[in-house]
Structure formats: structure tokens, C-alpha cells
Amino acid sequence: MSKSEETLASIKEVSYQLFAEVGITKTTYSMIAKAVGIAKPSIYYYFKSKEDLIAAIFEDLCSAIQFSTFFEMDTFTKDNFEEKLVELGIHMIDEQAKDPYYNRVLQEYMLMATRYPFYHEKLLMIQKGYLHGFEMLMEKAKHFGLVSDQASAAKAHMLALVLDNIGNFMMLVEHIDYKQIWVEAVSGVFKGSDASGSK
Amino acid sequence: MSKSEETLASIKEVSYQLFAEVGITKTTYSMIAKAVGIAKPSIYYYFKSKEDLIAAIFEDLCSAIQFSTFFEMDTFTKDNFEEKLVELGIHMIDEQAKDPYYNRVLQEYMLMATRYPFYHEKLLMIQKGYLHGFEMLMEKAKHFGLVSDQASAAKAHMLALVLDNIGNFMMLVEHIDYKQIWVEAVSGVFKGSDASGSK
DNA sequence: GTCTATAAAAAGATAGAC
DNA sequence: GTCTATCTTTTTATAGAC
Structure with missing residues (x-):
């Protein structure tokens, strides 16, 4: 260097x-x-x-937060699906919590995105990446018979919303078990037509 | 005047x-x-x-967004619980969507809250109002036998997170069915020990 | 209460020497 | 590449007349 x-x-x-x-x-x-x-x-x-x-600074940030950075579609199987989803989500939360500046900087750019088309376009693409990524995951889960057919797009979007915004919540409230919230969100989605994991 | x-x-x-x-x-x-x-x-x-x-401007904003402004505990009964929760959440989303400035201004102050204790204290109190409010709602739902005992705090926090941050999501992505996301979040929570509504 | 005039500080940016 | 010196513009804020 x-x-x-x-x-x-x-x-x-x-x-x-x-x-x-x-x-x-x-x-x-x-x-x-x-x-x-x-x-x-x-x-x-x-x-x-x-x-x-x-x-x-924005370009550097964008590269680091793509859906594919955290969720590899191929690692999901019929047997590990819910567990894997929980694990990768928690990994993402952990990674972002490591950087004490990340959430605030991202929110700064989120506001810029509401004012400048350049920023809007780029962040929208990333956001859509997450929405679409979770839709694909739900499709795969449906194919395995792990979730019901009903409203699977809304389920996917709900997961994307929860995960993407845990960071926003963390900025303000410190003492909460965010991992448990993610577990709960995932579990709510998989409770539909549970074929295997009946306790 | x-x-x-x-x-x-x-x-x-x-x-x-x-x-x-x-x-x-x-x-x-x-x-x-x-x-x-x-x-x-x-x-x-x-x-x-x-x-x-x-x-x-901040003081005016704070008055308008208390938990109790949107969720009246007494209106929840054993028979209308899930339906009521969906309805009041959607009402809140609608109210906030009416004001095209609301989400951006709130996010501005959220960032201020990460920098100035004065703003942090006030917004934290409001946020805790939501967290605690949903905890109370889950307690009531538990009492009615509508949700399982497990992780009811995390369930409550998940609902608070989803609702509070739908606005944040709306700033960027326009074409999504946010009401359906809320329905899905609520429904995921109530799927646990469903005594009445088995389809 | 609302104005004109103006002060004081700091910002983004450039010129040009080294 | 990095510096000193400087320009221009704009900001928050005040003084004081009406």
C-alpha cells in the first residue's frame, strides 16, 4: 500500500x-x-x-451489504432449513453489530435516498435484492413442504423487514434480545404446515 | 387564533x-x-x-406517536383479539401514511437521538412504550389462551419492531403490501396454541 | 411583531508555491 | 502530493428603527 x-x-x-x-x-x-x-x-x-x-463512501458501503453476502441459497436443505435461516440471520446481525458506525451511516444514506435519485436507485436495488432473496428462500421452503402456500410473498417480505430493521432498532434500544426476535419471526413463518419438526 | x-x-x-x-x-x-x-x-x-x-418540532411529534394513541388495551377481547390487533396496526400504518413528511422527519430525529441525550431519552421512552405495550397485549392474549407461553416477550418485541419499522421501509420501497406484512407478523404469533380458530 | 442592516463565524472551494 | 493563503458564499444571530 x-x-x-x-x-x-x-x-x-x-x-x-x-x-x-x-x-x-x-x-x-x-x-x-x-x-x-x-x-x-x-x-x-x-x-x-x-x-x-x-x-x-456510499459505494463502499453498498458493496458490503448485498443479500448474497450473507445468504447463500445452496446451503439450504430440507433438513436444515429453519435452523440455517436462523443461523445466517444471526450471523448478519452479529457482523453489523461489530461495526459501531454502520447503522447510523446507513440511516444517513437512507435519508439521502429519499432526496436524491442516485441514492434512491442504489439502495432500492439492494432492498429489492433482500425482498427477492427471501422470496426465493420461501419458494424453496415451499418446495420442501416446510411452509404453507398462503401469502408466502408477505412472509418473505416480513422476514426481510425484520432483519433489515433490527439494526435500526438497535440504534435506540440496547438491552433487547435481537436474536430471539429473529428466531421468533422465522418460527412464525415455519409454523404453517410443519411436516417434520413437531414437538 | x-x-x-x-x-x-x-x-x-x-x-x-x-x-x-x-x-x-x-x-x-x-x-x-x-x-x-x-x-x-x-x-x-x-x-x-x-x-x-x-x-x-420534536415535542409536537412525540405527542402524536405514543403507543396509547393507537392501541387501547380495553378494546381487546378473547374473541376479537387477533382481528383487533391487525385492525389497529393497519389503522396506525394508514394514519402515518397520510402524512408524507412523517417518516422522514422521524428518521431525522432518530439519528439525532444517537447523538444527543435529550433526543435519545425521549425517543427511547416512546419506543419502550411500544415494547411494553405489546408485552401487555401478549400477556392478555396468553391469559385468553390465544398464544403459547413460549418467548412471549420476543413475540411482543417482534411485533413492535415490525410495526415501528414498516414506516422506515415505506420510505424506500413503495410497491409493497405493508398491511399483508403486518397480518403475517400477527398471524405468525398467534399460530402457536390456537384454541379457537382452526381452519 | 416585523422590519433593515449588519456582524461574526465557518463552510466549500481554488490558486499557486514547493 | 501537500502546503499556505485567500476567495466567495452562506450561515446563525444581534442591534435597533418602526
Whole structure:
């Protein structure tokens, strides 16, 4: 990693943290420069405007949160299905909880998405990836006879909504068992036409 | 309503809309003054600082979104329970969808809550109101023999999470049947020890 | 209550030396 | 690549007349 690559990475990292801590709008080039340890105009060598910087951080974020990053369709079998779904969801929650800035930065960009088409398009695609991904999972579960035919799209969307928004909830309320909530959401969906797991 | 009360109401209304449309930070006294049709310093007669204005809009918002505003415990009986829960949830979704600014403004304040203790405290209290409110509802449902004993707190929290965050989801994705998602979430919870409604 | 005028601070951004 | 110096614009906020 060259010196200039290091500076670039440092600017991005510091910006990401500041976006979470004080918000995108209130993050200034002065603050970034001070935190990185360079002069304010030096940032313009890497990002010709603040708008560019905001977009660059966004691109990095988008890459990390695709549905396929956390849910591999092939790992689901008739026998492990519900268990696997619980496990991968919890893994996703854990991964995102590791990064103390993630939820706040994502929410910052969610609000930007309501104001700028560029951000709306990209986040919508990711969101649709989750909706569609869970629909596919429900199809597979239906094929295995693990869930009822009824409203399987709504079931899929409910799961996507719960998982995607546990992070939002975590921002405010700390002392809750989020994993249990996910277990409950999944279990509610699979209680329909249970062929195997009757306790 | 006196002239001065009208001006005050207008400042608040315009600010609320601007908070949604361009964000709290990017909303300036110039923009507000222009939209209201007064001079910029006139706003200082009503709000001695922008900070004060932001807090005032917040207080108004908080009053409108208490758990008890939407869920009246006494209306739930053994026979109407699931149906009532679905109905009141949908009513809440409808009410909030009527106000095109609501979700964005709330999310703005959610982010403020992660940065300022004042906002954190108030929103946390509201959130806890929902969590506790749904816990009480689950207790009542348990008492009626409508849900199983297992993980009833997690069930309650799952419902609170789904309902509170449908709004967040609606900001981004428009074409989804949110009511069906709520129906599905409720139905998943009640599928446990179903004494009456066996189809 | 509402205005005009203005102060004080800070923002995003550029010029140009090294 | 990184710096110092500087420009322009806009912000929140105040003073004081009407």
C-alpha cells in the first residue's frame, strides 16, 4: 500500500466515522483534515468535492451489504432449513453489530435516498435484492413442504423487514434480545404446515 | 387564533416540511422565512435559536406517536383479539401514511437521538412504550389462551419492531403490501396454541 | 411583531508555491 | 502530493428603527 493509498484509505475511514458521529451534513473537510492529520485542501486531491466523497463512501458501503453476502441459497436443505435461516440471520446481525458506525451511516444514506435519485436507485436495488432473496428462500421452503402456500410473498417480505430493521432498532434500544426476535419471526413463518419438526 | 399564533403555526408547519424535504441540518432560517413570507429575523421572535426550533418540532411529534394513541388495551377481547390487533396496526400504518413528511422527519430525529441525550431519552421512552405495550397485549392474549407461553416477550418485541419499522421501509420501497406484512407478523404469533380458530 | 442592516463565524472551494 | 493563503458564499444571530 503506497503512501497515497494510505492517505486515501485514511480519509475514507475517518469520514465514515464522522458521518456516523456527527452526520454527513455536519461533517466538514476541516474536521476530516484534522482527524487525518493533513491540511484541508489536500483532501481535494482525492475528492474534488464533498459530494464526491459522500458518494465514494456510499459505494463502499453498498458493496458490503448485498443479500448474497450473507445468504447463500445452496446451503439450504430440507433438513436444515429453519435452523440455517436462523443461523445466517444471526450471523448478519452479529457482523453489523461489530461495526459501531454502520447503522447510523446507513440511516444517513437512507435519508439521502429519499432526496436524491442516485441514492434512491442504489439502495432500492439492494432492498429489492433482500425482498427477492427471501422470496426465493420461501419458494424453496415451499418446495420442501416446510411452509404453507398462503401469502408466502408477505412472509418473505416480513422476514426481510425484520432483519433489515433490527439494526435500526438497535440504534435506540440496547438491552433487547435481537436474536430471539429473529428466531421468533422465522418460527412464525415455519409454523404453517410443519411436516417434520413437531414437538 | 391570533395573528401571532398563526405565524407561529406557520413557522412550525413549514419547518416540519423542510425538515423532511431537505433535512434538519440543511434547513435554514432563510428558507423558512421565505416559505412563511416573513423576514428572517422575525423567526427569532418565536424561536431564540435554531436548536430551540428543532426541539419544538420534536415535542409536537412525540405527542402524536405514543403507543396509547393507537392501541387501547380495553378494546381487546378473547374473541376479537387477533382481528383487533391487525385492525389497529393497519389503522396506525394508514394514519402515518397520510402524512408524507412523517417518516422522514422521524428518521431525522432518530439519528439525532444517537447523538444527543435529550433526543435519545425521549425517543427511547416512546419506543419502550411500544415494547411494553405489546408485552401487555401478549400477556392478555396468553391469559385468553390465544398464544403459547413460549418467548412471549420476543413475540411482543417482534411485533413492535415490525410495526415501528414498516414506516422506515415505506420510505424506500413503495410497491409493497405493508398491511399483508403486518397480518403475517400477527398471524405468525398467534399460530402457536390456537384454541379457537382452526381452519 | 416585523422590519433593515449588519456582524461574526465557518463552510466549500481554488490558486499557486514547493 | 501537500502546503499556505485567500476567495466567495452562506450561515446563525444581534442591534435597533418602526
